Amino acid sequence: MWKxxxxxxxxxxxxxxxxxxxxxxxxxxxxxxxFPDGVVVESGTVYWTTMGEPLADPAKPGxxxxxxxxxxxxxxxxxxxxxxxxxxVPVGAITTGKQxxxxxxxxxxxxxxxxxxxxxxxxxxxxxxxxxxxxxEEGVMGECVGVAVDAARGHLYWTQKGPAKGGKGRVxxxxxxxxxxxxxxxRSDIEVPWSGLPEPIDLHVEGDWLYWTxxxxxxxxxxLNRAPLPAAGEPGGTPEILADGFEEAIGLAVDGxxxxxxxxxxxxxxxxxxxxxxTAAGGEQRDMAALPHSLxxxxxxxxxx
Numbered sequence: 001m002w003k004x005x006x007x008x009x010x011x012x013x014x015x016x017x018x019x020x021x022x023x024x025x026x027x028x029x030x031x032x033x034x035f036p037d038g039v040v041v042e043s044g045t046v047y048w049t050t051m052g053e054p055l056a057d058p059a060k061p062g063x064x065x066x067x068x069x070x071x072x073x074x075x076x077x078x079x080x081x082x083x084x085x086x087x088x089v090p091v092g093a094i095t096t097g098k099q100x101x102x103x104x105x106x107x108x109x110x111x112x113x114x115x116x117x118x119x120x121x122x123x124x125x126x127x128x129x130x131x132x133x134x135x136x137e138e139g140v141m142g143e144c145v146g147v148a149v150d151a152a153r154g155h156l157y158w159t160q161k162g163p164a165k166g167g168k169g170r171v172x173x174x175x176x177x178x179x180x181x182x183x184x185x186x187r188s189d190i191e192v193p194w195s196g197l198p199e200p201i202d203l204h205v206e207g208d209w210l211y212w213t214x215x216x217x218x219x220x221x222x223x224l225n226r227a228p229l230p231a232a233g234e235p236g237g238t239p240e241i242l243a244d245g246f247e248e249a250i251g252l253a254v255d256g257x258x259x260x261x262x263x264x265x266x267x268x269x270x271x272x273x274x275x276x277x278x279t280a281a282g283g284e285q286r287d288m289a290a291l292p293h294s295l296x297x298x299x300x301x302x303x304x305x
Contacts, residue, residue: 001258038100039297049097111144148203169197193236213249251298264295
């Protein structure tokens with residue numbers, strides 16, 4: 001059972017360490033860059049993405065006025081035993097870094113929203129490769145956000161959330177490798193197990209289940225969802241809503257052994273949600289932390305020591 005999780009504070013960008021027993025918050029990285037979004041821990045190192053500095057339209061309030069189309073996102077790293085943060089993928093090598101995950105074998109994967117792609121790189125910064133590239137003319141419908149790796153089955157999952165509160169979100173699946181003779185922009189193995197979702201964001205594969213957060217409009221949006229992983233070529237089943245009522249649900253980390261999912265939102269909350277059949281915390285949902293700043297990505301290794 002996890003004792004703590006890592007959470008990303010959006011503005012100012014920080015990597016936080018949150019104690020689950022008491023909600024105590026410690027800052028691990030004081031300056032995490034501009035708009036951090038996805039985070040993962042691999043072999044004693046914290047990795048995270050940044051969306052980059054947006055252009056602001058004063059005529060539009062809040063998020064609606066942020067333009068992240070400039071190519072100034074990055075992938076960063078910090079060793080838990082100390083030292084200074086460093087670049088894995090230099091700022092400007094990607095457009096808008098979103099959810100970040102690992103295959104557990106030294107490879108990082110992330111969604112690049114305004115870049116319309118899913119990419120990967122080795123933890124040492126080598127081998128930067130695009131796995132999925134959508135045409136620019138697809139606009140918001142081609143923006144890739146969440147990403148999950150099912151290494152055991154050789155699958156890559158990602159979300160394309162569509163327009164805000166638009167009910168056009170989709171979850172895609174393809175192989176971890178581009179088919180021979182094909183390209184990232186022209187793959188024959190892409191499936192769409194789920195479509196017509198409110199606005200799916202972050203993903204997590206745990207056992208035979210796919211979990212995801214959704215920040216779309218209620219009642220199906222601002223929720224934590226799960227569905228069984230479908231067989232190849234089969235459609236996904238109807239999602240099961242495990243929790244609702246979030247304030248723009250974003251980050252997701254699942255402690256499968258303990259039977260608990262953790263969700264962060266832009267309202268600054270981290271909520272623990274017992275999974276069906278779990279007796280964790282008596283089967284009741286509870287807020288683990290309520291912070292004064294918006295939160296995005298979550299990571300939950302069994303130990304951060």
